[in-house]
Amino acid sequence: MSDGTEQAEMTALQAALAAEHAAVYGYGVVGGRIGERRRGEARAAYDAHRARRDVLVRAVRDLGGTPVAASAAYALPFPVPDGTAAVRLAARLEERLAGVYSDLVRAATGARRADAAGALREATVRAVRWSGESVAFPGLAERSGEQTGAAGTTPSPSASIPASASASVTR
Numbered sequence: 590m591s592d593g594t595e596q597a598e599m600t601a602l603q604a605a606l607a608a609e610h611a612a613v614y615g616y617g618v619v620g621g622r623i624g625e626r627r628r629g630e631a632r633a634a635y636d637a638h639r640a641r642r643d644v645l646v647r648a649v650r651d652l653g654g655t656p657v658a659a660s661a662a663y664a665l666p667f668p669v670p671d672g673t674a675a676v677r678l679a680a681r682l683e684e685r686l687a688g689v690y691s692d693l694v695r696a697a698t699g700a701r702r703a704d705a706a707g708a709l710r711e712a713t714v715r716a717v718r719w720s721g722e723s724v725a726f727p728g729l730a731e732r733s734g735e736q737t738g739a740a741g742t743t744p745s746p747s748a749s750i751p752a753s754a755s756a757s758v759t760r
Contacts, residue, residue: 601696602649603657608689609642610659615682618665622675631679634715641708676719683716
């Protein structure tokens with residue numbers, strides 16, 4: 590791999606890690622507001638994102654990088670006062686993750702690319718389950734949306750993100 594390719598992969602890995610940190614935070618909010626009927630689905634997604642986050646931490650370290658740290662808090666893209674808004678937030682988190690994982694698919698090779706494609710597929714399936722809608726090209730439609738963080742959240746103003754990660758966290 591060339592230095593440019595390695596750097597692109599590291600940037601995409603860090604962006605995916607930042608997005609997973611935000612998704613874990615976001616699903617904490619979802620879990621607190623979601624109705625009983627979908628609580629198990631929210632818990633499963635929360636656990637899946639924690640597992641993905643841990644895999645990404647190891648991948649960044651394996652490439653010799655320092656994993657981007659989670660922010661203490663994230664500003665949500667809209668208020669989440671009830672279960673309906675929680676479902677919308679869950680869908681938004683997954684849509685944003687699909688976009689980030691599409692970048693990682695493009696930047697990675699081999700097994701890491703296959704893992705990223707699997708994560709893209711999982712995020713897309715969860716987004717469809719939450720929203721009831723699908724898109725023709727998962728991960729690409731998200732590029733035309735709002736300027737929120739990688740997983741639909743934005744680190745709070747008091748949160749500290751390393752300069753190397755800040756460009757990859759916001760779009």
